[in-house]
Amino acid sequence: MRAPPGRTRHPGRGLLASAAVLALLLSIMMAGWLHASGRWPFEPEAGPPPAISTPAPGLGKPVVHVGPATALAVLETIPVKGKAPRNKYERSAFGEAWLDADSNACDTRNDILRRDLTQTTYATGSLCLVATGTLQDPYTGRAIDFRRGAETSAAVQIDHVVALGNAWQSGAQALTPVQRQSLANDPLNLLAVDGPANQEKSDGDAATWLPPNKVFRCQYVARQISVKAAYRLWVTPAEKAAMQRVLGQCPGTTSLPSGYGP
Numbered sequence: 001m002r003a004p005p006g007r008t009r010h011p012g013r014g015l016l017a018s019a020a021v022l023a024l025l026l027s028i029m030m031a032g033w034l035h036a037s038g039r040w041p042f043e044p045e046a047g048p049p050p051a052i053s054t055p056a057p058g059l060g061k062p063v064v065h066v067g068p069a070t071a072l073a074v075l076e077t078i079p080v081k082g083k084a085p086r087n088k089y090e091r092s093a094f095g096e097a098w099l100d101a102d103s104n105a106c107d108t109r110n111d112i113l114r115r116d117l118t119q120t121t122y123a124t125g126s127l128c129l130v131a132t133g134t135l136q137d138p139y140t141g142r143a144i145d146f147r148r149g150a151e152t153s154a155a156v157q158i159d160h161v162v163a164l165g166n167a168w169q170s171g172a173q174a175l176t177p178v179q180r181q182s183l184a185n186d187p188l189n190l191l192a193v194d195g196p197a198n199q200e201k202s203d204g205d206a207a208t209w210l211p212p213n214k215v216f217r218c219q220y221v222a223r224q225i226s227v228k229a230a231y232r233l234w235v236t237p238a239e240k241a242a243m244q245r246v247l248g249q250c251p252g253t254t255s256l257p258s259g260y261g262p
Contacts, residue, residue: 044251046072050229059178060101062186062230062258071222072247074255078225079234083169094164094172095181102260108185112158116192117146138220139197141213157198159191160184161220162227165203171233179231187259189227206246207238218250226256 051067066074091097098109106114106128114120117133135144135156146156164172164184172180183189201209206224210217221243228235235243247253 044072044248046070046076046251049073049077050255052077057176057178059099059182060103060185060260061182062188062260063175063179063232064230065258066226066229066255068257069255070251071218071225071253071255072244072251074229075225075235075240075243075247078228078240080237080240081170081234083236084171084173086165086169088173089165089168091164093168093177093180094184095177097184098158099181099185101182101185108187108190109158112187112190112192113146113156115187117156123148135192135194137194137197137213138191138216139193139201139211139213141215142194144194154195156192157195159193159198159201161189161191161223162233163201163203163205166205167231167233170228170235172231175231182260183227183231186227186230188223188230188256190259191223205236205239206242207236210242210246217246218253221246222253223256226258229255230258 047070050069050073053065053067054063055061055065066077098107100107102111104111110128110130113130113133114128117130117135120133121131123129123131129148130146131148133146135146136142137144137156139159144156146153160167162183167183172183175183197212206221211220225243227233
């Protein structure tokens, strides 16, 4: 039978379409078998749990030292609970802002600026007070110029990665005043970041806020997990699920030690 004028038969197209349908059916059948056998969705391998030790109590020490492990493995050691009431929360519960918790003669804010900024200069006669510098902001991915001053300092802020309000609602109420001061000043829990991004985050956890800079999210979540483990805080079910989703893209991301050292 001849094809109508102006139209040409392409028998190969029918074969390709049939092959595509067959491949789709096989994929569906394979997914169903994996799901029924408990092998799908795939869960990344977390690896062995971390070693945990308890240091002598004191300012400038975490509640526990958490040994090397993947962030996913450390997450599995953290209790899962609902948020505690926020009542009676005050910033003063975590001590005076920007103490010299590590006794290096420089307050915590300037310690973090010195750590996170490049091309830094210092106030006249000081090796501590950062006057200017450049931040490669982890939250937005932008380069930000920092200049100390009443009208300019807020461009770069020091963020508590686990916000103090969130810490209060996830176990910090039960810590001693000295432990809370250590939490608020631990370099592990602090990052120099874009001021507006920090304000947007507020007291949000991983379930409600993640950095706009997606390439930093694995490191951000790993740091939150490390802080919560070091200070015996808990995570909510939604928070843990969000952390697992992020780390599912980077399961080998490791946890971080307290900034106070062993």
